[in-house]
Amino acid sequence: MNTPADLISSDLERDTKKSHSDEFAVEINDVTVAYRAYIRRPTSLKETIISTLKGKKEPTFSSFDALSQVSMKIAKGSVFALIGSNGCGKSTLLKVIAGVLKPTKGCVKLSGDIASLIELGAGFDPDLTAIENIYLNGSLHKKTRAEMQGRIQHILDFSELHEFAFTPIKYYSSGMYARLAFSVAVDVNPKILLVDEILGVGDERFQEKCKKVFDELINKGKTIVLVTHNMDYIMEKANQVALLKKGKLVYFGEPKRAAEIYRSSDYSA
Amino acid sequence: MQSAIKQLLIFSNFFYQVYSYREYLIQSVSRDLRKKYKRSALGYLWTMLHPLGMMLIITTVLSNLMGVSFKDYAIFFLVGLLAWNYFSSTALMSLHAIRTNSRLFSQIAIPKYIFIVSLVCSNFVNYLLAIIPLFVVMLIAGHAIPWTVILFPIVFIPLLFVTTGISLILSVSNVFYEDTLHLSEVALQALYFLSPILYSREKLPADLISWLVLNPLFCQVEFMRLIFFEGIVPDLMSFSLNLLGSLFILFCGLYIFSKSEDKFMYHL
Numbered sequence: 001m002n003t004p005a006d007l008i009s010s011d012l013e014r015d016t017k018k019s020h021s022d023e024f025a026v027e028i029n030d031v032t033v034a035y036r037a038y039i040r041r042p043t044s045l046k047e048t049i050i051s052t053l054k055g056k057k058e059p060t061f062s063s064f065d066a067l068s069q070v071s072m073k074i075a076k077g078s079v080f081a082l083i084g085s086n087g088c089g090k091s092t093l094l095k096v097i098a099g100v101l102k103p104t105k106g107c108v109k110l111s112g113d114i115a116s117l118i119e120l121g122a123g124f125d126p127d128l129t130a131i132e133n134i135y136l137n138g139s140l141h142k143k144t145r146a147e148m149q150g151r152i153q154h155i156l157d158f159s160e161l162h163e164f165a166f167t168p169i170k171y172y173s174s175g176m177y178a179r180l181a182f183s184v185a186v187d188v189n190p191k192i193l194l195v196d197e198i199l200g201v202g203d204e205r206f207q208e209k210c211k212k213v214f215d216e217l218i219n220k221g222k223t224i225v226l227v228t229h230n231m232d233y234i235m236e237k238a239n240q241v242a243l244l245k246k247g248k249l250v251y252f253g254e255p256k257r258a259a260e261i262y263r264s265s266d267y268s269a
Numbered sequence: 270m271q272s273a274i275k276q277l278l279i280f281s282n283f284f285y286q287v288y289s290y291r292e293y294l295i296q297s298v299s300r301d302l303r304k305k306y307k308r309s310a311l312g313y314l315w316t317m318l319h320p321l322g323m324m325l326i327i328t329t330v331l332s333n334l335m336g337v338s339f340k341d342y343a344i345f346f347l348v349g350l351l352a353w354n355y356f357s358s359t360a361l362m363s364l365h366a367i368r369t370n371s372r373l374f375s376q377i378a379i380p381k382y383i384f385i386v387s388l389v390c391s392n393f394v395n396y397l398l399a400i401i402p403l404f405v406v407m408l409i410a411g412h413a414i415p416w417t418v419i420l421f422p423i424v425f426i427p428l429l430f431v432t433t434g435i436s437l438i439l440s441v442s443n444v445f446y447e448d449t450l451h452l453s454e455v456a457l458q459a460l461y462f463l464s465p466i467l468y469s470r471e472k473l474p475a476d477l478i479s480w481l482v483l484n485p486l487f488c489q490v491e492f493m494r495l496i497f498f499e500g501i502v503p504d505l506m507s508f509s510l511n512l513l514g515s516l517f518i519l520f521c522g523l524y525i526f527s528k529s530e531d532k533f534m535y536h537l
Contacts, residue, residue: 035535044448099378102531114378122376139293140377 023111025192025223026074026097031106033067033092033247066092067103068247074240076111077221079214081234081255083262084244090227093244094118094194097225112191112223115141117181119196126170130161130180133169137184151187159183175203182206186213193217196227211237231259243267279527280520286380293379294387301391316395317402320350324406331467340410345498347403349466352493355396356432356486357457362388363436364443364450371537381530382523385436389429403497415500424496424503427515428489434515434522435485441529444536464490485518 038061042048067089074080082090095101097108098116116122123140124133134155138148156162159179169177185193214224214237228234234241234255241258243251251261261267287294306312324347332342366384374381400421407414443449464486470478481487488511495501 043446045442045446045452046448048446095375100375101534116377119376123373136293136296139290139296140373140379142289142292144292145295 023076024073024109025076025078025111026080026225027109028070028072028074028093028097029106029108031067031070031093031096031103031108032065033089033096033101034104035064035066036061037064065247067096069106070244070247070249071106072242072249072252074223074225076223077218078223078239079218079237080223080225081238081241081258082225082227082244083229083231083234083241083258084250085268087246088244089247090244091118091196092247094196094225094227097192098194110192113188114192114194115185115188115190116194117185117196118194122181124169124177124181127168129168130156130165130172133180134184141188155180155183155187158186175206179206179209182210182213186217190222192223192225194225197229235259276520276524280523283380283382283523286383287386290379290383293383294390297387298391298394301387302394305391305395313398317399320347320354320399321402321406323350327467335468335472340412344403344407344410344412345469345494346467347406348494348497349464349490351396351399351403352428352490353461353464353466353486354399355392355428356435356489357461358395359388359392359432360436360439360457361450361453362392363440364453366440367444367533368537371533375534375537381533382437382526385433385440389433389436393425393429415496417496417500417502420496420502424492424508427508427512428493430512430515430519431485431489434518434520437522437526441526444529444533460484460486463487465494466490469494485514489515 041061042051070089070093082093084090092101094116095118096103097110098114098118099108100116100118123137125136128136131152134152135145135148138145138151156165159176159182161176161180164172164176169180172180211233217224226234226238238255240253241251241255242249243258243262245267250267251258305316324343327346328339328343331346332339335342337345363385366388367381370381370384373379404414439449439453463481463484465481470491473481488507492503492508492511495503
């Protein structure tokens with residue numbers, strides 16, 4: 001029986017030979033994200049001083065590794081999928097790649113700029129209108145008002161939200177919200193697009209649009225890192241798949257094999 | 270040596286990032302101002318009531334004690350109070366800045382000190398708006414407005430650096446220690462009396478003054494009063510020293526902030 005280590009190394013060798021270029025879009029090196037749940041830790045300066053005066057007792061904590069020594073290389077111009085059961089660390093890994101969460105150990109190297117759809121409507125203010133939110137989102141990505149002004153029409157066209165452009169987005173349905181968030185993120189025209197479970201949100205038409213956009217991005221040589229439970233899409237489109245289990249990388253390589261292992265009883269054990 | 274260069278890079282990167290995110294800062298400051306003044310002149314007057322009210326009360330009670338005429342003391346106090354208010358309101362608002370924006374930086378990678386810089390900027394606009402009633406009071410009191418007030422942008426810079434540095438430290442502290450707010454309120458009360466807002470330097474014994482100048486706000490208040498009240502150009506030597514000291518405080522604040530900011534996500 002092949003051990004997971006064998007699986008990873010043999011498939012990796014195969015995949016690196018297949019990659020489009022020598023450089024990788026994303027390099028994840030030995031990343032660990034360790035959360036500490038303290039049983040008894042001072043949360044105020046007063047308590048800290050008191051406990052120091054009383055003589056140092058090591059605060060007891062339980063360590064929870066959201067990610068543990070994860071390493072992988074994501075090729076440029078590919079669709080890369082992260083799969084695993086809930087709580088295995090997929091979203092955490094995506095956050096580490098996005099630069100939002102700094103790993104406890106290890107590092108991530110990127111070869112281009114990133115747009116992320118980790119949670120829909122990142123940086124959106126519900127009280128503001130769609131147009132105001134487009135400007136806000138642009139400013140969070142260091143774009144000036146002048147730069148964004150030319151893009152607004154295009155974003156509204158793509159999201160088909162012209163009639164609601166001046167409505168505060170708190171009145172939007174979740175589908176409208178998703179369309180706006182997606183249009184804004186894609187408009188940034190990033191080298192690397194991070195997507196967290198968006199294929200499950202929104203109606204069929206929206207999902208078709210997403211898939212079309214992904215195809216266009218791939219043709220332009222962009223990289224898409226996808227967290228999804230949609231196995232059909234992965235089988236159809238993904239170049240490489242990483243399977244995580246409880247923060248550890250269990251398999252890296254072919255989509256079919258990854259899905260097999262994911263569904264096997266070994267994985268859920 | 271390597272880490273010193275690294276720190277210097279972080280320091281210069283700070284100014285570059287502030288420039289890069291200028292659009293966000295403009296939008297954020299506009300939002301704050303609209304909220305505060307609620308798009309009406311009455312909102313503006315309402316906000317000005319506080320310093321003007323304080324001025325009247327303090328002057329009524331203390332001008333005799335200080336042996337100064339009512340009109341003179343009123344302006345003397347108001348100038349110092351406005352500088353102090355800038356510092357203390359920025360510092361207090363910074364305490365909440367990280368938590369309030371936690372949703373934002375947990376989704377988009379953004380240097381977290383931008384939120385404190387936003388507060389520093391919007392309070393600066395409040396400061397500018399408060400100078401208008403100051404000028405009105407001066408004219409009513411028959412106290413000519415000295416030409417040295419145009420030096421305000423220059424004299425403001427060390428106050429800006431000190432405020433930013435201390436606000437950065439306080440914002441970090443509040444993420445890890447919940448009682449920072451309580452302690453800050455106490456510390457600010459103390460600093461208020463340790464700064465020459467109610468009194469001038471001459472009224473105190475010399476040995477006490479040598480300790481008080483360690484208060485980073487001490488000289489800022491004095492320099493502001495020099496240009497607004499006395500109408501004297503600050504001495505270049507002492508102002509340069511002050512500027513250097515304020516840069517040091519900004520540097521300390523950035524150092525502490527950059528060391529801690531990666532841990533925020535683990536605590537929120």
